[in-house]
Amino acid sequence: MRNSQWLFLFLFWTEALFVGALSGICQQHVSTITLGEADQGLADAGKAIEAAFDAHDARALSSLWDKHAVHCSKSTGIELSGRQTISDAYTKLFAEDPGCTLSVRIQSKKLDTETTALVIGIAQVDHPRGLPTLSQFEARLTRIGAKWLLTRVDETDLFLDAATALGPLQWLVGRWVAEDPDGSAVNEFRFVDEGAFLLRNYWRESKDGPSIQGTQVIGWDSEQSCIRTWVFDSTGSFGEGYWQREGTNRWLNKLALKLSDGRRASLTQVLERVGEDQIKLQLVAGEIDGAAQPNGPVATLARKADQPSKPVSNRNATKGELP
Numbered sequence: 001m002r003n004s005q006w007l008f009l010f011l012f013w014t015e016a017l018f019v020g021a022l023s024g025i026c027q028q029h030v031s032t033i034t035l036g037e038a039d040q041g042l043a044d045a046g047k048a049i050e051a052a053f054d055a056h057d058a059r060a061l062s063s064l065w066d067k068h069a070v071h072c073s074k075s076t077g078i079e080l081s082g083r084q085t086i087s088d089a090y091t092k093l094f095a096e097d098p099g100c101t102l103s104v105r106i107q108s109k110k111l112d113t114e115t116t117a118l119v120i121g122i123a124q125v126d127h128p129r130g131l132p133t134l135s136q137f138e139a140r141l142t143r144i145g146a147k148w149l150l151t152r153v154d155e156t157d158l159f160l161d162a163a164t165a166l167g168p169l170q171w172l173v174g175r176w177v178a179e180d181p182d183g184s185a186v187n188e189f190r191f192v193d194e195g196a197f198l199l200r201n202y203w204r205e206s207k208d209g210p211s212i213q214g215t216q217v218i219g220w221d222s223e224q225s226c227i228r229t230w231v232f233d234s235t236g237s238f239g240e241g242y243w244q245r246e247g248t249n250r251w252l253n254k255l256a257l258k259l260s261d262g263r264r265a266s267l268t269q270v271l272e273r274v275g276e277d278q279i280k281l282q283l284v285a286g287e288i289d290g291a292a293q294p295n296g297p298v299a300t301l302a303r304k305a306d307q308p309s310k311p312v313s314n315r316n317a318t319k320g321e322l323p
Contacts, residue, residue: 003278008275011072016049016063020280027124034128034274039109041143041146041147042109042117042119042141042148043143043149044148045064045147045148045149046104046106046119047261048060048064049064049102049104050102050103050104052064053090053100053101053102056094056098058087058088058090058091058094059087059181061086062083062084062085062086062087062090063083064150065083065086065148065149065150065151066083066142066147066151067082067083067150068083068151069081069082069083069149069150069151069152069153069253070080070151070152070153071086071089071152071153071155072153072154072155073155073156074154074155074156074245074246075155075156075157075245075247076133076247076248077247077248080106082310086279092244097127098128099127099128100125100126100127100128101125101126102123102125102126103123103124103126104122104123104124105120105121105122105123105124106119106120106121106127107120107121107122108121110119114143115142115143115144116140116141116143116230117140117141117143117148118138118139118140119137119138119139119141120136120137120138120139120142121136121137121139122134122135122136122137122158122225123135123137123155125138125159132160133157133224134158134159134160135155135156135157135158136155136156136225136226137153137154137155137156137157138153138154138155139152139153140152140153141189151322154243156204156244157245158225158226160221160222161220161222162195162196162197162219162220162222163195163196164293164317165220166191166195166197166198166218166219166227167221168245169198169218169227169243170191171196171273171276172189173189173190173191174185174188174189174294174303174304174307175188175303175304176188176189176279176298176301176302176303176304177280177304178299178301178302179300179302182206182207182208183204183205183206183207183211184204184205185202185203185204185205186202186203186204186205187200187201187202187301188200188201188202188241196219196220197216197217197218197219198217198218198219199215199216199217200215200216200217201204201213201214201215202214202215202217212234212235213233213234214231214232214233214234215231215232215233216229216230216231216232217229217230217231218243221242226242226243226244227242227243228240228241228242228243229241229242229243229253229255231255231257235259235260236260237257237258237259237260238257239255239256239257239258240255240256241253241254241255241256242254246322249272249273249274250270250272250273251270251271251272252268252269252270252271253269253271254268255267255269263288263289264288264289265286265287265288265289266286266287266288267283267284267285267287267293268283268284268285268286269281269282269283269284270282270283270284275299276303277302277303278300278301278302279300279301280298280299280300281298281299281300282295282297282298282299283295283296283303284296
């Protein structure tokens, strides 16, 4: 595998399929295991959180957090540190949203040691005067005596339907071009099927040699509560993955690829919006059949005025190679 080909993969946004069960693609980074005796204690902690929240008892809720606990919103970048700060946030929430209630659905639990655990799940807050709000959380807990306390919670906003879920990606609509000495990589995004899916067509405008073209479909998976992606290209490669938001302008596109010769690849693309007309991209954590690939440099895509689409032929592209 030549580095130049891997770099082009990065610039060209080739996507793919995580190795493993596709039905759990949004949670593959965590193994679901039996917690034995710890399981009941963690379940009791979850019930206590729901009960205190529904009673709007900020003091009881904060007592379920460690003194030095941290809550981090991955969607906004806001971080709350310390039990008192978290208690104050609950008090403000209950004053602004009287009648709101909480329900928690656990997706996986992992006991790291006898006294530390990781719990991943979906939290839903119902509001008397509006639609429910959803978030995915990763909660780390520490057992002190017989009681489990929250030490850190990372939370990411989720969405109720496709149109709402894909809204944060609306800024991608249009044409984006990455220039290099050998040509350019072109990406065009548009909504299809009444906004239910975001469609991306991409191709390479090369000065010489074979080029590649392909199609990516981006949609909302309501069962797994994540933005999923499917990709197909003219070499016969295909794949699947998902998007994860970090902060206001940063996205992780976690992907893998089934190559036309049967090999597998996985990668994470880091996408950062810079103003209205520029995207910075970097490829990290790449592998081909388990062999690590070097991280790519940061590249820049610029928004261009819409032009007639002109994907190129790829009949001479080498089968089984990354573009």
